[in-house]
Amino acid sequence: MNPIDPVLAEAASVVSGRPGTLLIVADGPDRPDMVLVDQKAGVYAIDLEPEGATLDDRRPWVALNRKRAELRETLSGTGEPMIGAAVVLGAANVRLIDRARSSSTRIVLSRRDLADPDWPDHLPRRAIDGADFMAIVDRLAPSVVFSRQGRTGAIDPGAVDRAAARIQLDAVQAAAALAPIADVATVTGPPGSGKTLLLAARARELRRVRPEWQVTILVYNRALVPYVTRLVNDPDVTVTTVGKFAHQLGFRMDLRGGEYAANDLQKAQERGIPQTIDALLVDELQDFDAAWLRFALAAVRPSRGGALLAGDHAQGLYRDSDLDLALYGHEVVQYVLKRPYRSTRQVLRAAGSLTEQRVVGIDGAPDGEPVDLIWADSKDAQVECVACEISLMLRERKRQPGDIAVLLTRWRGLSKLRTALTKAGVPFEVFDKKNAMEFDPSTPTVKVITVHSGKGYEFPVVLLVGLEDLPRGTDEIARQRERVGFVGASRAQDQLLITYTRSTVHVDRLAALGADVRYWTWPDDYRCNDSAEVS
DSSP: OOOOOHHHHHHHHHHTTOTTEEEEEOOSTTSOSEEEEETTTEEEEEEEETTOOOTTOOHHHHHHHHHHHHHHHHTTTTTOOOEEEEEEETTOOSOOGGGGGGOSSOEEEEHHHHTSTTGGGGSOOOOOOHHHHHHHHHHHTTOOOOOOOOBOOOOOTTHHHHHGGGSSOOHHHHHHHHSOOSSEEEEEOOTTSSHHHHHHHHHHHHHHHOTTSOEEEEOSSTTHHHHHHHHHOOTTSEEEOHHHHHHHTTOOOOTTOHHHHHHHHHHHHHHOOOOOBSEEEESSGGGSOHHHHHHHHHTBOTTSSEEEEEEOGGGOSSOOOOHHHHTTTSOEEEEEOOOOOSSOHHHHHHHHHHTTOOOTTGGGSOOOOOEEEEEOSSHHHHHHHHHHHHHHHHHTTSSOGGGEEEEESSSTTHHHHHHHHHHTTOOEEEOOGGGGGGOOTTSSSEEEEEHHHHTTOOEEEEEEEOGGGSOOOSSHHHHHHHHHHHHHHTTEEEEEEEEESSOOHHHHHHHTTGGGEEEEETTTTBOOOOOOOOO
């Protein structure tokens, strides 16, 4: 056993015998140098920086962040106390403890502070009751031991079993897909409840019973066109966007929506919109402008296959569609899907927490691995972490490249991500507006796309980058932007990994999920020394 640093020994001696206080001194690189358990102050992980003298040094917090996460897991089931963090600057020769009162995130102490027997009273308070205090003491005493090994890439033993449930319609899905529709039907449901699969099934069934009918599927994102086309697997079913659909009929439909699209709709109505299709299917309904929907519905021949519109308001990224206006005058039947098949409960809890909502049907979702929340000290470090994480998964043959997608909340930092993935030998493709129509999720490569471009897709493994760029949903515009996190997270079928640098409201919401989230620190928890290429 290594000798205990005199600074720590002195601190332990000073508070020895203090009622309601226990200070545990540990040694070894994988443990906090001290753990304070105090009924008034709460629980604190404390590290010593022997030569530290400046408040601006961030290095001590890198290792301490990981140690706090491990301590949190160790204390699971003991009242789930919040765990504070403090660093002792061994070379500082002034009192720093009064500054601790103004901050609950980065608390810095000096050796002089620890000489005061009442120094725990100066810390921000996270009081714990007597029962929880004793439970924590029993869990930690007489020593603090952590045995976690270095991270070797995300694994998910249950992925294969869950995959089978995602490719078969349940009773409600089948009813909506096969039922006759006199005019309009809407289908709503949580992420991964099979809305796109349902539309594809209906298109196939309509073509089977009425091969002479013209069936059209409208998608919001042109990147979805090849995906839905392959899903339907019928060359006579048209899959297109509203802009191209209008153009094919000889009209213009402004893609900005709002009054611009309303003006185009009025002009089209004055000219007369021809009824050219026998059945209309719309995916991502929540992102369609009311004028676009009215235009498309006007093109449907009556008493044929009708219109089936599928969407989820919680996933709207572009606008809040005025469905009442769009469907005014139509006879509407509603179907509600309540069971999510795509994502695990853990993924859905994480996604829902980002916008403070409970996903419908989450209790019926399959169980899976916890979400991995990975801290790195800069955005450049996040990129390095992503490349390492993927290379580890591929090197250990835990996943194939085509299973993995990196979803960015914005394109910023893409060049550095390219460099990192290339250096790690990871086969990848980047898809943006220029090559969106070439997107094929079945290719044996890691996909790098924005959340907006990935909307409507799903991937076994998703690494979400850029969470801290999202605003808090304080107004309608901010709420729309905040949904990017929800949509990005809910693209994950089995595993979701989220990187971050700054603690934001969204990170805090994830941290509150308890056992549904695992915490990691880059590069402390990783083993990326092997630079061999993966394939």
